[in-house]
Amino acid sequence: MSLVMTNAPDKSEPYVCNLDLRLRLGEVESEQFALAFKALSNPIRVQILDLISQGGGQICGCDIERHFDLTQPTISHHLKVLRDGGLITSEPRGVWVAHRINFGMLTALQGLLMLVNNTGR
Amino acid sequence: MSLVMTNAPDKSEPYVCNLDLRLRLGEVESEQFALAFKALSNPIRVQILDLISQGGGQICGCDIERHFDLTQPTISHHLKVLRDGGLITSEPRGVWVAHRINFGMLTALQGLLMLVNNTGR
DNA sequence: GGCATATATCGAAGTCTTTCTATGTAAGTT
DNA sequence: AACTTACATAGAAAGACTTCGATATATGCC
Numbered sequence: 317m318s319l320v321m322t323n324a325p326d327k328s329e330p331y332v333c334n335l336d337l338r339l340r341l342g343e344v345e346s347e348q349f350a351l352a353f354k355a356l357s358n359p360i361r362v363q364i365l366d367l368i369s370q371g372g373g374q375i376c377g378c379d380i381e382r383h384f385d386l387t388q389p390t391i392s393h394h395l396k397v398l399r400d401g402g403l404i405t406s407e408p409r410g411v412w413v414a415h416r417i418n419f420g421m422l423t424a425l426q427g428l429l430m431l432v433n434n435t436g437r
Numbered sequence: 438m439s440l441v442m443t444n445a446p447d448k449s450e451p452y453v454c455n456l457d458l459r460l461r462l463g464e465v466e467s468e469q470f471a472l473a474f475k476a477l478s479n480p481i482r483v484q485i486l487d488l489i490s491q492g493g494g495q496i497c498g499c500d501i502e503r504h505f506d507l508t509q510p511t512i513s514h515h516l517k518v519l520r521d522g523g524l525i526t527s528e529p530r531g532v533w534v535a536h537r538i539n540f541g542m543l544t545a546l547q548g549l550l551m552l553v554n555n556t557g558r
Numbered sequence: 559g560g561c562a563t564a565t566a567t568c569g570a571a572g573t574c575t576t577t578c579t580a581t582g583t584a585a586g587t588t
Numbered sequence: 589a590a591c592t593t594a595c596a597t598a599g600a601a602a603g604a605c606t607t608c609g610a611t612a613t614a615t616g617c618c
Contacts, residue, residue, distance in 0.1 A: 333499060333500055334496060334500050337488050337496070337500055341487050349477070349480070349483050350479050350483050353477035353478045353483070356470070356471065357474045357475035358471050358475075358605090359468045359471040360467075360606095362467040362470050365553055366461055367458050368557070369552075369553040369554075370457075370459070371455050371458060372557065373557075376454070376564075376565090377564065378563090378565095379454055379455045379458055383458070386606095386607075388564085388565075388566095389567080389607080389608070389609080390608075392564095392566060392567085393566095393605095393606075395565095396566085397605095408565090408614090409452065410452070410615060410616070411562095411564050411615045412452055412563085413565065413566095417554070419557065419558065422550050422554040423554065426551065426554070429543050431487075431490075432486055432538065432543060433490075433540055433544065435487075436489070436490035436493070436540065481576095497594075499593090499594070499595095507577080508578065509596095510596080511576075511578075512595095513594095513595060513597090514575095515576090518575095529584095531585060532585045532586055532594055533585090533593085533595080534594075
């Protein structure tokens with residue numbers, strides 16, 4: 317019996333294929349998660365999401381553009397990717413558009429990470 | 438005074454640009470997060486990560502390939518993307534390779550989501 | 559109506575991703 | 589030494605992503 321807690325595989329034991337593994341996540345489910353993570357797979361979009369979270373629901377594109385060396389169409393594109401990934405919602409408000417965090421999606425992503433993090437240990 | 442808790446912007450108020458927003462995430466930091474999220478931006482890789490978490494550290498490529506209609510080089514590529522994104526580690530163990538979840542990275546990603554989720558509310 | 563402001567869309571250029579086939583490497587087996 | 593098994597790498601084809609300039613739309617103001 318070892319004195320340290322470990323889940324490291326025993327090098328002396330021959331490997332036996334693990335036949336118990338199951339795809340717990342369905343195709344549709346994993347595609348939805350992948351789409352949301354894809355929205356976060358770009359450093360600019362990670363920073364945009366952080367800016368929106370600081371804005372407390374009151375944020376327009378011009379408040380975002382100011383922080384980056386990118387053109388307005390590019391920022392508009394990144395906001396669309398975040399929207400399509402379900403991470404934000406955008407509501408027209410007169411001449412500008414209010415961008416808000418979709419808390420439900422963030423919570424869902426946290427849930428998936430927790431599932432993997434806890435199952436693995 | 439309203440009877441419901443809301444952070445919805447007041448439609449009657451004219452919008453004023455929010456000059457207080459700051460990029461809390463540096464360039465290097467947001468690039469690292471983006472790289473990790475990019476690893477999760479594909480449904481196959483989301484499912485692979487889930488399989489590895491179920492394996493408890495004892496998982497080889499053949500245990501993964503069985504579940505997908507993809508060739509061995511393609512699975513090998515996806516594992517490399519997960520590795521480069523810091524989500525798993527892979528240790529050669531004789532003729533096969535043990536893939537393991539990098540719990541620290543999952544926790545870091547959960548932390549970012551929590552930051553955005555909590556700041557926004 | 560005419561003009562300014564905020565945002566979206568289009569189309570194009572360059573780059574990166576996904577997947578394959580073919581091939582290489584390295585450990586275990588007979 | 590030859591063979592099998594597990595995995596990695598190389599190169600190629602198709603498609604997706606990122607960014608831009610140009611242009612369109614739509615609201616608010618004079």
